[in-house]
């Protein structure tokens with residue numbers, strides 16, 4: 001059987017899981033939120049990562065129900081932590097979107113309903129989009145993005161620096177956060193002085209536009225040191241944690257690194 005027909009049944013068969021990767025403050029290493037990352041636990045093939053099945057889900061349109069499921073799951077989970085885990089009342093939850101969701105006329109209603117159903121503070125929800133997603137259909141995307149902002153939801157540009165959007169779009173987009181792509185973070189603290197210069201430039205740009213900034217893919221103490229020097233406010237990466245199953249989170253919150 002092929003992946004696409006199996007994926008069509010994966011939701012009903014309860015084979016999808018949402019994992020959560022902590023996002024921390026660079027200065028204190030306190031956790032401020034989590035990014036939701038979907039996984040497929042395939043009965044024969046084991047764990048399948050999104051890089052393999054999200055493109056299939058986008059081709060078949062399955063990304064619409066899958067994306068809605070991830071959203072509802074993540075919001076319910078975040079609300080549970082915020083109301084039940086000590087010290088977790090301000091945690092944010094970041095959810096990745098696909099182009100098709102952004103173009104779906106029902107999407108705004110789904111987000112509004114998920115917020116109402118779970119009772120999550122809209123300001124605790126960060127939706128991650130990429131430059132490329134917006135550039136596909138700027139006007140339609142702008143309408144949805146402004147609608148989301150009216151709900152109180154926050155927006156992040158994911159994989160910043162890897163898309164083809166002109167910088168002028170950044171000031172037009174109603175976003176609050178830039179996520180520095182891990183390809184730029186990888187070189188920090190190494191031999192290439194340009195790596196620090198690029199991250200420094202992105203952090204300066206964020207500051208000039210009054211945007212928050214998250215460095216992605218932080219794996220080493222040297223990279224963290226360099227981010228402290230540069231002044232990136234937030235970070236995420238294997239240095240703190242890989243994406244975790246929800247049942248691992250309460251213990252992790254209780255005893256951060």
Ligand code: G
Nearest residue numbers: 036037038049050051054070096097098243
């Ligand atoms: O967790 P991992 O590093 O394998 O994720 C790889 C890619 O899959 C990332 O680019 C991430 O944005 C994307 N991804 C993960 N979860 C979701 C999701 O729920 N929806 C969408 N559209 N993309 C996701």
Ligand code: G
Nearest residue numbers: 096158159216217218219236237238239243
């Ligand atoms: O594109 P997006 O940023 O949504 O995807 C995040 C991806 O990066 C996920 O697949 C996640 O598993 C992966 N990731 C998170 N932290 C690290 C890290 O420190 N190093 C590497 N190599 N990948 C990471």
Ligand code: MN
Nearest residue numbers: 035096128158
């Ligand atoms: Mn992301």
Ligand code: NA
Nearest residue numbers: 158159181216
């Ligand atoms: Na990214």
